[in-house]
Amino acid sequence: MSSTFLTTSDGDIILRAGTEPDSKHDFRVHKFILSLASTVFKDMFTLPQPSDENRDGESHIPIVDVPDSPEVFDIILRFIYPGVEPPDIIDVPTLSALFSAADKYNIVSILPILRQSLKTFLPGDSFGVHIIACRFRLLEEAKEAARVSTSWSMINRDYGEAVQHISGPDIYRFTRFVQKREHEGLSKIEASLGWCQADCYHWVDGEDFYSRLAKEVSDVFVRNPCLEVKDLFEVFDKIPDPPPGCKRRENSAEWYHNGGADEAFLCPLLPMSIRNNLTVVAKELKRHNHKLLDEAFGKGVGSG
Numbered sequence: 443m444s445s446t447f448l449t450t451s452d453g454d455i456i457l458r459a460g461t462e463p464d465s466k467h468d469f470r471v472h473k474f475i476l477s478l479a480s481t482v483f484k485d486m487f488t489l490p491q492p493s494d495e496n497r498d499g500e501s502h503i504p505i506v507d508v509p510d511s512p513e514v515f516d517i518i519l520r521f522i523y524p525g526v527e528p529p530d531i532i533d534v535p536t537l538s539a540l541f542s543a544a545d546k547y548n549i550v551s552i553l554p555i556l557r558q559s560l561k562t563f564l565p566g567d568s569f570g571v572h573i574i575a576c577r578f579r580l581l582e583e584a585k586e587a588a589r590v591s592t593s594w595s596m597i598n599r600d601y602g603e604a605v606q607h608i609s610g611p612d613i614y615r616f617t618r619f620v621q622k623r624e625h626e627g628l629s630k631i632e633a634s635l636g637w638c639q640a641d642c643y644h645w646v647d648g649e650d651f652y653s654r655l656a657k658e659v660s661d662v663f664v665r666n667p668c669l670e671v672k673d674l675f676e677v678f679d680k681i682p683d684p685p686p687g688c689k690r691r692e693n694s695a696e697w698y699h700n701g702g703a704d705e706a707f708l709c710p711l712l713p714m715s716i717r718n719n720l721t722v723v724a725k726e727l728k729r730h731n732h733k734l735l736d737e738a739f740g741k742g743v744g745s746g
Contacts, residue, residue, distance in 0.1 A: 448520055448526065449468075451470070453469075455487075455505075457505075458506065458508065459512045468505070473487050475523060475524075479551060480522075481548045513536070514539045514540060515543070517529060517540060531556075534563050534571065537560065537563070537574065538574050541574055560574065560575065566595070567595070568588070570601065573601065573604050573605065575587060576607075576608045576612045584612075588620070588738065589731065590667070592667060593621065594664065619735070623667060623734050626730065631656055631659050631660050632656055634719060655678065663727065667727070667731060668728070669727065670724060671721050671725070677720075678716060678720060
C-alpha cells in the first residue's frame with residue numbers, strides 16, 4: 443500500500459504522517475516545493491534543524507511529524523507537486539479533511555479545486571457539504587447546499603463528529619429553511635392543483651384527476667425542490683387519461699387556453715389548461731425557493 447503514496451528519491455526532508463505507530467508513513471519530499479505552496483512549511487523550515495535523533499538513519503535528512511493521515515497528506519502533495527495528477531475525491535469526510543489540512547498549512551492554491559469538488563456531492567449529501575461550507579466560511583457553497591437539499595436526504599445518515607464543526611444556529615437555519623420550503627411548497631401545490639369542480643366526474647382509481655395530479659407533483663417536489671417545468675410535464679404524462687364522461691366541448695383545447703370562454707367549464711381536464719397551470723406552479727415553486735433562500739442566507743450568492 444505504501445508504494446502508492448507520493449514520494450521522491452532526491453527529497454531533502456521527510457514528512458512522517460499519521461498518529462498511530464502502525465499507520466504512519468514517510469513522505470520524502472522537497473522543502474522548496476512545500477515552501478512555495480505553504481507559508482506554514484516555509485516558516486517551519488527557517489527554524490533550527492532537528493537533532494540527529496530526528497533524522498533518517500540512512501539518508502540523514504530531517505524528519506518532521508505531521509498529524510494528518512497518510513491518505514489525506516498524499517492527496518495534498520499530489521495537488522501541490524507539479525506534473526502530478528491528483529486522485530479523485532470520493533467522499534465528503536475526505537474532502538473535509540483536505541479542507542482542514544489546507545487551512546492548517548495555509549495552502550491557498552488548492553482551495554478553488556476543493557470548492558469545486560464540493561459541488562460534486564450535491565444534491566446527494568447536501569447537509570454534509572453544508573457543514574464543510576459553514577466550517578470554512580464558504581457562504582456561496584453553504585447556500586447552494588441548502589438550495590438543493592431535501593428533508594429525506596438527511597434521514598438515516600450518521601454525520602458523527604462532523605456536526606461538532608457547525609454551530610447550533612447554522613444547523614437550525616439549514617433545517618428550518620428545508621422544512622419551511624417543503625411545507626409551504628406543498629401548500630402551494632395543493633392550492634393550485636388539489637381541487638375538482640363539482641360537475642366533473644372524471645375519477646381515476648377512486649381519486650379525482652386533479653387530486654391525483656397534486657399528489658404526484660408533491661412527491662416529485664419533495665424529492666427535487668428545484669424542479670423545472672419539464673419535470674412536471676413528465677408527471678402529467680405518466681398519469682392515465684381520465685375516463686370519458688364530461689360534456690363534449692364545441693371548441694378546441696387551444697381555443698379555451700387562449701382565452702375563449704363562451705360556455706361554462708364543466709370539466710377542468712383540458713390538457714393545455716393543465717399544462718399551463720403546471721408551468722405556473724413550477725415557476726412559483728422556484729421563485730419561492732429563491733425567496734426563502736435569500737431570507738435565510740442573504741442575497742446574491744448560491745441561488746443557482
